[in-house]
Amino acid sequence: MTWVQVIFVLLSLVTLGSALLVVTTSHLVHSALWLVVTLGAVAGIFLVLAAEFVAWVQVLIYVGAVVVLLLFALMLTKAPTGRQEELTARRVVPAAVVATLVGLLLAVTVVAGFRDVRLDLDRAVVGSAETTGTSVFTLWVLPFEVLSVLLLAALVGAIVLSRLRGGDDA
């Protein structure tokens, strides 16, 4: 095993372990904090897989913005900070069965389909800010603009939803 493979395996173990803690811990805030570890390790995997710009965007948007939004939502919904037993009370067994089936199906499919394919990271094109920016703003301009319209719609929707009722026309 080369050192790239060792780093990849370690990051994968951190990702999967902390993801398991995200979905099983009985502290609400700990769940959000383990999510930070998971997303950070995924950003590390992106770096190993030669996607440099995506990794930094992952750190900025996910670890920065999304987790802070989640923590704000936990705070605004008066989430208790202590241990809570009934977070995953009733549907643990069916959820575990469905998740195991989904995981088995996906894992068997991808391993059977791509067992012989090598991932040659030495010759992969590193997705630096320059190469990613060039491809986004030359080849993928139309999806980019559509995405900005989508973001605007989401912004307007969030404002409309979170406006207080009982106003002039609401």
Place this chain on the structure above:
Amino acid sequence: MPLWWPLLVASLLFAIGVYGALSRRNAVLVLMGVELMLNAVNLNFVAFDAQLRDVLHGGQTFALFVIVIAAAEIGLALAIVLLVFRTHGHIEVDDLRELADRDEPSRTDA
């Protein structure tokens, strides 16, 4: 490294996300499961981009687009969660049954 290593990690991460989204009762924790699933998809995109040595960088670009869509989704979803909390006083997804399809005997068309 073999290509199936990152694909296997993505599959397991997706399964963990499915478990989180299905088993949690708090709506914010359900959203965290959804985020895990979106990250698994991004992992697949990036792995195939590196394997195919895509000159268009379609995989990495689409991973960026998925991140943006996830940000929009989480913003809207948290607005909905806060609205639900304001009207119901809780965000337990099991107890939100206003839209459930019940068999009401006295249903009449208006």
